[in-house]
Amino acid sequence: MPPSSPPDHAEIRAAVARLCAGFPGAYWRQLDVERAYPTAFVQALTQGGYLACLIPAEYGGSGLGLAAAAAILEEIHKSGGNGAACHAQMYVMGTLLRHGSAAQKSRWLPQVAAGALRLQAFGVTEPSAGTDTTAIQTTAVRQGDRYLVNGQKVWTSRAEHSDLMLLLARTAPRDRIAKRTEGLSVFLVDLRNARGVSIRPIRTMLNHATTEVFFENLEVPAENLIGEEGRGFRYILDGMNAERILIASECIGDARWFIGKATEYAKTRVVFDRPIGQNQGVQFPIARAYAASEAADLMVQRAAALYEAGEPCAKEANMAKLLAADASWQAADMCVQTHGGFGFAAEYDVERKFRETRLYQVAPISTNLILAYLAEHVLGLPRSY
Numbered sequence: 068m069p070p071s072s073p074p075d076h077a078e079i080r081a082a083v084a085r086l087c088a089g090f091p092g093a094y095w096r097q098l099d100v101e102r103a104y105p106t107a108f109v110q111a112l113t114q115g116g117y118l119a120c121l122i123p124a125e126y127g128g129s130g131l132g133l134a135a136a137a138a139i140l141e142e143i144h145k146s147g148g149n150g151a152a153c154h155a156q157m158y159v160m161g162t163l164l165r166h167g168s169a170a171q172k173s174r175w176l177p178q179v180a181a182g183a184l185r186l187q188a189f190g191v192t193e194p195s196a197g198t199d200t201t202a203i204q205t206t207a208v209r210q211g212d213r214y215l216v217n218g219q220k221v222w223t224s225r226a227e228h229s230d231l232m233l234l235l236a237r238t239a240p241r242d243r244i245a246k247r248t249e250g251l252s253v254f255l256v257d258l259r260n261a262r263g264v265s266i267r268p269i270r271t272m273l274n275h276a277t278t279e280v281f282f283e284n285l286e287v288p289a290e291n292l293i294g295e296e297g298r299g300f301r302y303i304l305d306g307m308n309a310e311r312i313l314i315a316s317e318c319i320g321d322a323r324w325f326i327g328k329a330t331e332y333a334k335t336r337v338v339f340d341r342p343i344g345q346n347q348g349v350q351f352p353i354a355r356a357y358a359a360s361e362a363a364d365l366m367v368q369r370a371a372a373l374y375e376a377g378e379p380c381a382k383e384a385n386m387a388k389l390l391a392a393d394a395s396w397q398a399a400d401m402c403v404q405t406h407g408g409f410g411f412a413a414e415y416d417v418e419r420k421f422r423e424t425r426l427y428q429v430a431p432i433s434t435n436l437i438l439a440y441l442a443e444h445v446l447g448l449p450r451s452y
């Protein structure tokens with residue numbers, strides 16, 4: 068059994084909180100207006116070594132476990148910032164670490180760890196396939212010592228701010244494979260000076276640097292295929308638990324930011340000659356959001372501990388993501404309500420964080436699909452799709 072109360076990484080948390088103090092609400096607010104990428108923040112995190120925390124020491128990283136990465140992301144969100152600008156580097160590299168060859172790891176990881184290369188883009192979702200990843204249509208066809216990639220991805224976040232992209236593409240036609248999970252492969256695509264790639268930003272309700280990416284006869288060297296051809300879907304699935312846990316910790320950070328902000332405001336805003344927080348109608352939703360986020364955090368910690376111990380944790384990782392995303396959304400709604408009209412004013416940051424945390428009900432996996440996983444794989448109910 069993994070320890071029931073994993074180390075809380077207090078030192079890392081304190082250091083990340085100090086770093087984030089240099090990037091206050093005004094910094095994120097301005098970026099939000101301009102829909103600009105937080106380059107200075109990502110550079111500071113990279114220089115601090117935080118983005119390389121999961122890379123083993125032999126490749127120049129700090130070789131920490133998932134709980135440390137989760138603590139870093141939680142602190143970023145708790146400070147009012149957003150880890151989406153860089154969190155993919157933490158979960159994408161798991162595929163390279165677990166399934167990449169020794170040559171691939173020594174070629175890429177030291178550069179990623181040193182901050183010379185950014186591994187921030189993850190190209191899975193396609194417009195026509197949506198959540199049904201096995202229906203993707205982007206193809207990679209082997210021609211000698213390279214693959215020719217054609218097709219389109221959508222919602223490929225940070226593609227304009229990344230040197231490398233982990234790409235899932237079809238290497239065998241869907242009607243020629245025995246199982247729908249076969250025939251897909253993962254590639255490490257070098258986006259620098261790549262010919263045959265065009266990237267179009269998508270403007271969204273939050274500042275997320277997300278894009279659509281078009282491939283037209285993009286040449287990818289065969290040596291950039293990760294693992295075995297045709298097993299890519301499995302490799303991506305392998306990384307899902309880590310992704311769920313990391314995203315859940317961002318949600319916990321958001322929830323804590325909303326609760327802190329609402330509590331402070333409720334203590335100081337005076338209406339009818341008393342602080343609004345003296346009214347139970349105001350304080351109970353804050354207390355309820357607090358209880359929900361603390362409970363969700365226990366599940367996040369449990370999932371991370373199981374993951375670090377190498378135990379199965381799909382059930383816990385999915386529940387952590389579900390509960391934490393619900394807790395952050397509940398806290399966001401409560402925080403707007405507590406602030407009354409000022410919850411809608413940009414300078415309070417509440418409306419920005421409200422928009423940002425809404426994403427987690429949909430991406431990287433929607434709430435319905437987590438519920439479907441629990442219903443089918445944990446409770447044994449019939450598959451619904």
Ligand SMILES: Cc1cc2nc3c(=O)[nH]c(=O)nc-3n(C[C@H](O)[C@H](O)[C@H](O)COP(=O)(O)OP(=O)(O)OC[C@H]3O[C@@H](n4cnc5c(N)ncnc54)[C@H](O)[C@@H]3O)c2cc1C
Nearest residue numbers: 189190191192197198222223224275277430431433435452
């Ligand atoms: C800002 C943003 C950033 C993103 N970044 C990335 C990224 O970097 N890389 C990447 O690959 N993807 C990324 N995504 C894509 C994201 O993972 C998908 O949007 C998400 O998985 C949902 O897929 P979809 O949008 O195609 O929705 P759809 O699959 O079209 O689903 C629409 C709705 O129907 C529901 N639904 C569908 N099927 C079922 C079913 N069988 N049962 C019950 N409900 C169902 C879903 O839950 C959802 O609510 C991003 C998305 C956004 C919005």
